[in-house]
Amino acid sequence: xxxxxxxxxxxxxxxxxxxxxxxxxxxxxxxxxxxxxxxxxxxxxxxxxxxxxxxxxxxxxxxxxxxxxxxxxxxxxxxxxxxxxxxxxxxxxxxxxxxxxxxxxxxxxxxxxxxxxxxxxxxxxxxxxxxxxxxxxxxxxxxxxxxxxxxxxxxxxxxxxxxxxxxxxxxxxxxxxxxxxxxxxxxxxxxxxxxxxxxxxxxxxxxxxxxxxxxxxxxxxxxxxxxxxxxxxxxxxxxxxxxxxxxxxxxxxxxxxxxxxxxxxxxxxxxxxxxxxxxxxxxxxxxxxxxxxxxxxxxxxxxxxxxxxxxxxxxxxxxxxxxxxxxxxxxxxxxxxxxxxxxxxxxxxxxxxxxxxxxxxxxxxxxxxxxxxxxxxxxxxxxxxxxxxxxxxxxxxxxxxxxxxxxxxxxxxxxxxxxxxxxxxxxxxxxxxxxxxxxxxxxxxxxxxxxxxxxxxxxxxxxxxxxxxxxxxxxxxxxxxxxxxxxxxxxxxxxxxxxxxxxxxxxxxxxxxxxxxxxxxxxxxxxxxxxxxxxxxxxxxxxxxxxxxxxxxxxxxxxxxxxxxxxxxxxxxxx
Amino acid sequence: xxxxxxxxxxxxxxxxxxxxxxxxxxxxxxxxxxxxxxxxxxxxxxxxxxxxxxxxxxxxxxxxxxxxxxxxxxxxxxxxxxxxxxxxxxxxxxxxxxxxxxxxxxxxxxxxxxxxxxxxxxxxxxxxxxxxxxxxxxxxxxxxxxxxxxxxxxxxxxxxxxxxxxxxxxxxxxxxxxxxxxxxxxxxxx
Numbered sequence: 001x002x003x004x005x006x007x008x009x010x011x012x013x014x015x016x017x018x019x020x021x022x023x024x025x026x027x028x029x030x031x032x033x034x035x036x037x038x039x040x041x042x043x044x045x046x047x048x049x050x051x052x053x054x055x056x057x058x059x060x061x062x063x064x065x066x067x068x069x070x071x072x073x074x075x076x077x078x079x080x081x082x083x084x085x086x087x088x089x090x091x092x093x094x095x096x097x098x099x100x101x102x103x104x105x106x107x108x109x110x111x112x113x114x115x116x117x118x119x120x121x122x123x124x125x126x127x128x129x130x131x132x133x134x135x136x137x138x139x140x141x142x143x144x145x146x147x148x149x150x151x152x153x154x155x156x157x158x159x160x161x162x163x164x165x166x167x168x169x170x171x172x173x174x175x176x177x178x179x180x181x182x183x184x185x186x187x188x189x190x191x192x193x194x195x196x197x198x199x200x201x202x203x204x205x206x207x208x209x210x211x212x213x214x215x216x217x218x219x220x221x222x223x224x225x226x227x228x229x230x231x232x233x234x235x236x237x238x239x240x241x242x243x244x245x246x247x248x249x250x251x252x253x254x255x256x257x258x259x260x261x262x263x264x265x266x267x268x269x270x271x272x273x274x275x276x277x278x279x280x281x282x283x284x285x286x287x288x289x290x291x292x293x294x295x296x297x298x299x300x301x302x303x304x305x306x307x308x309x310x311x312x313x314x315x316x317x318x319x320x321x322x323x324x325x326x327x328x329x330x331x332x333x334x335x336x337x338x339x340x341x342x343x344x345x346x347x348x349x350x351x352x353x354x355x356x357x358x359x360x361x362x363x364x365x366x367x368x369x370x371x372x373x374x375x376x377x378x379x380x381x382x383x384x385x386x387x388x389x390x391x392x393x394x395x396x397x398x399x400x401x402x403x404x405x406x407x408x409x410x411x412x413x414x415x416x417x418x419x420x421x422x423x424x425x426x427x428x429x430x431x432x433x434x435x436x437x438x439x440x441x442x443x444x445x446x447x448x449x450x451x452x453x454x455x456x457x458x459x460x461x462x463x464x465x466x467x468x469x470x471x472x473x474x475x476x477x478x479x480x481x482x483x484x485x486x487x488x489x490x491x492x493x494x495x496x497x498x499x500x501x502x503x504x505x506x507x508x509x510x511x512x513x514x515x516x517x518x519x520x521x522x523x524x525x526x527x528x529x530x531x532x533x534x535x536x537x538x539x540x541x542x543x544x545x546x547x548x549x550x551x552x553x554x555x556x557x558x559x560x561x562x563x564x565x566x567x568x569x570x571x572x573x574x575x
Numbered sequence: 576x577x578x579x580x581x582x583x584x585x586x587x588x589x590x591x592x593x594x595x596x597x598x599x600x601x602x603x604x605x606x607x608x609x610x611x612x613x614x615x616x617x618x619x620x621x622x623x624x625x626x627x628x629x630x631x632x633x634x635x636x637x638x639x640x641x642x643x644x645x646x647x648x649x650x651x652x653x654x655x656x657x658x659x660x661x662x663x664x665x666x667x668x669x670x671x672x673x674x675x676x677x678x679x680x681x682x683x684x685x686x687x688x689x690x691x692x693x694x695x696x697x698x699x700x701x702x703x704x705x706x707x708x709x710x711x712x713x714x715x716x717x718x719x720x721x722x723x724x725x726x727x728x729x730x731x732x733x734x735x736x737x738x739x740x741x742x743x744x745x746x747x748x749x750x751x752x753x754x755x756x757x758x759x760x761x762x763x764x765x
Contacts, residue, residue: 005599005609109614133610133637166637167599167611240635312640323642324664326698328656330688335653335677337587337622368620373682537682542621545676546683556716 006170008163011134012073012101013038014170015141016045020178022068022096025050025059027415028444029075030110031164032103036073037447040456044175049447049456052383052415053078057085057100064098064154065190067181069145073101076117077382081416083120088192089154090124091200096181097148099141101157103164106281107308110443112363112380114306116282121156121259125204127211128156128259129220130236134168140256143220151207151214158258160281162237162308212260220256223269227251230318231273233266233286233297238279238309245314261289270295277302277318281309339368341543342512342519342559344438347483348407349376350539350563351490355497357405360393362386362417364409365442373540377407384408384416387433391420394429401430402497408433411441411449414464418473424502425474432496432503435466436483439510446514470504477503484509486566512559520560521575525551529572536564536573578631580639581727584658585650586675587624590720593745594648595626597724600741601733602630612637621678623654648727650706650719651675652691659698668699669726671706671719702726709760718757725761735762 006014012035016024024047026036040047050056056072063070074082079102086100102120105111121128127147131140137159144155188196215221230250232242239254253269255261270276270290278287278299287299302317303309315321339346349369352359353376361367361377362385370377379389386406394401408417413435424431441447448454453463470478477499481492489507496503510517522543532549543557544564553564553573565573581598585591592613599611607630614625627639641660649655649670662668672692679685688694695701704726710718721742728738739755746754 005603005611007613161614162612162637165613167596167609167613168634168637169603169608237637240637244635308638310638310640311636312643323640325642325660326662326664327660328691328694328698330656330690330694331685332653332657333677333679333685333687335586335621335623335657336679337620338678340620365620372678372684534683540678540682542678542681545681 002172003169004172005167006134006138007034007167008131008134008137008159008165009034010038011137011170012141012157012159013042014172015138016071017042018138018173018175019142019145020069020176021045021071021145022178022180023060023063023070024048024072025056026073027051027053027056027078028441028447029078029103030444031105031161032073032075032078032101032159033444033447034164035101036456039071047456049449051450053082054084057082057089060098060100061085061089064094064096065092065183066095067183068096069178070096070098071101074103075111076102076104076115077111077113078102079117079120081383083124086120086126086154087124090126090204091192091197092190093152094148094154095183096178097145098154099144099148099157100154101159103159103161104282105161107161109161112382114282116285117158118258118285119283125208126154126156126259127151127257128158129256130158130258131163131256132236132239132254133163134166134170136256137163138170138172151211153207158236160236208260212262215257215260216262216265221262221265222254222256224252224254225272228272229274231269231276232279233269233276233290234279235286238281241309241311241314242279244311246318249319255286258286261286263293266290267293267295279303279309279314336371337368338371338540338542339365340512341541341557342561344483344507344509344512345369345436346374346539346541347486347563348434348436348489348507349374351486351493352376352405354490355403355493357403357493357497358400360386360390360404360406362406362408362412364412366407366409366436369407373538383412384420387417387420388423390431390433391424391427391429394431395427398430401432405432405434405493405497407436409442410435410437410439410451410466413466414450418469421470421475421504422473429502430500432493432505434493434505434507437466437506437508440514442511446511466506475502475504477501478506479503480506480508482509483507484561484563486563512561520562522555522558523553523560523562523565523573523575525553526572526574529570531570531572533569535567535569538567539563578629578634579731580644580663581628581646581648582639582644582658582661583626583628583648583650584654585624586654587621589624589650590717591624591626591650594720594724595628597721597738597741597745598628598727600745601728601738602628604737604741605733607631608634610634610637623657625658646727646730648723650723653677653687655695656691659695662699666699667730668695668701669723669730670695670701670703671723672703673705673707673719702730704764706761709764710757713757713760714753718753721754721757722761725758726764728758729762729764735759
């Protein structure tokens with residue numbers, strides 16, 4: 001036994017290792033990505049990046065049915081994609097233990113919405129555990145496998161950003177080697193069609209009853225009595241905030257299992273305390289349960305539905321205490337994230353701005369193209385929506401096709417863009433789709449994907465040929481451009497927008513941060529030639545600034561991509 | 576001891592994550608409980624980046640709120656001013672005087688305020704230093720983070736030996752010497 005300072009996600013991966021997990025399949029998504037990256041460092045576990053979360057969940061189910069301990073991980077919006085297999089996996093149940101981790105993002109540090117995944121546990125009727133720190137991440141992961149096998153159903157592990165991305169001391173143990181369970185042909189269990197599903201639904205409801213009984217007494221839910229004037233019912237990291245804010249001024253019921261929720265345990269705790277608070281980020285999930293069993297609790301009447309909680313929020317709401325602080329009496333400019341120096345997306349977005357195109361965007365680094373000064377994205381909904389929503393836009397008014405495009409990254413295209421492109425080909429809209437192929441999954445921190453030619457371990461793998469794929473589904477017009485070449489890129493966009501049939505442009509250039517990418521020497525501004533017209537600043541490159549009437553290039557950031565050189569009418573930027 | 580709270584703030588790409596990891600491992604060597612909170616993803620793309628390190632006998636919350644930080648270690652001047660409200664009354668700011676223009680300044684929509692350092696000094700106990708020059712002197716501009724950790728380690732009264740051991744264990748072997756030198760320069764800064 002030893003203790004180590006582990007990231008929450010790293011501790012989940014360690015839990016997978018120690019639990020004897022055999023198969024891990026995931027799609028990257030902040031804040032869940034590192035679970036699978038760390039899992040892949042253990043040779044005892046087969047780990048992979050799947051094309052999307054639905055596939056990952058089905059891979060895990062297949063492995064479980066084959067008798068393995070299996071896992072899939074995703075961010076909250078990924079669970080929307082994986083929901084279809086998950087709801088029916090609740091009916092079939094498992095053979096080997098199956099655990100699905102979902103990481104919610106209260107405060108939306110890196111997400112497009114703030115949905116609360118606990119509703120999925122209730123809707124799919126599956127048990128959900130929620131750790132509060134890295135040590136619990138490891139222990140709950142192992143426990144989740146045991147409970148999955150005990151009750152014969154998948155178990156969901158719910159994380160939030162602050163648990164997934166915080167480091168705390170974690171106790172490590174050895175791996176327990178698990179033998180594959182025997183698979184026996186059993187259609188009434190594994191073939192879900194009405195005749196077999198009807199009895200299965202009865203089993204599911206009975207399972208929830210036994211799981212609820214389990215939660216009434218198991219040590220996963222814990223009670224700590226101090227001063228009983230205030231009683232706090234909480235889970236996950238909110239327990240830490242409450243403990244920090246209230247210390248021994250309150251008593252605590254910490255729910256390690258957030259679905260199903262016990263009734264007697266909560267009612268007994270409530271009976272001991274004078275005033276009850278349910279402290280939970282996002283939706284009133286535990287609060288509604290408390291109200292359903294007739295308890296008078298404070299929850300969203302005093303706490304917000306939005307964003308992250310903290311010790312100071314709790315101290316303010318419950319104790320009326322606020323900390324003093326100073327602030328600077330100067331105006332402080334914001335510092336939004338930007339496309340990196342040398343980012344291949346920059347040239348493409350500049351060309352789109354020149355074309356005054358309406359751009360249906362997607363999820364990835366390139367979403368930053370919506371910000372000043374490029375301001376080249378008009379809509380962003382979810383993974384894959386760029387292509388299908390462009391098709392809808394163009395069907396609503398065929399005139400739109402002359403100035404509207406979709407932009408989508410290589411990994412996002414594989415995730416859920418292909419089906420939209422098939423829709424465009426099949427239902428023939430004169431849509432122009434641009435794949436921003438930067439040879440990596442960028443935003444989540446450089447994961448390989450089916451287009452990169454490497455697997456999760458960096459070993460050679462089959463690469464999807466996007467050009468051939470487009471041809472195969474019926475897109476005849478496919479053009480590949482280098483987004484560092486502004487003229488070539490703009491000409492291609494201009495031509496394809498005017499064309500009266502479906503077309504695909506592949507804007508191809510590897511992410512400038514990839515280690516194997518060789519950079520040119522940094523560029524310099526010739527002060528004599530520079531007229532201070534600021535044309536080079538229209539592309540929002542973080543390496544270019546303006547001092548004393550001239551442009552200046554920061555040699556530590558510039559990678560010599562040459563996009564700014566093409567904008568300078570006075571030939572002032574060069575080697 | 577009460578929980579000691581350190582906020583490390585800077586611009587994505589400056590190495591704040593490594594700094595927080597070094598601090599986390601160093602305080603463990605001293606026998607403390609610790610929590611380190613990082614933000615990954617969107618904010619790493621040149622945006623404003625914050626990590627929290629909290630240590631003591633038993634640490635619950637991984638985050639730091641307004642009026643709670645004992646020490647703010649700022650890798651960039653403007654970022655120190657942005658997070659000044661998080662400083663506890665009587666807390667300390669160690670700031671690198673390097674200025675990095677944020678995009679709204681680059682695009683000319685606003686200006687980088689010129690009296691940041693003076694404003695900070697009016698409101699708090701500040702140690703300001705040109706850590707970039709020290710890092711360059713140590714061998715690489717990328718060692719700014721370790722120079723600043725050296726200054727912070729001295730301020731927190733940590734012995735240099737523990738830190739050197741943690742640096743040796745945390746950074747890749749080929750950068751070991753550079754980082755040890757950078758740390759020593761920061762630790763010796765007065």
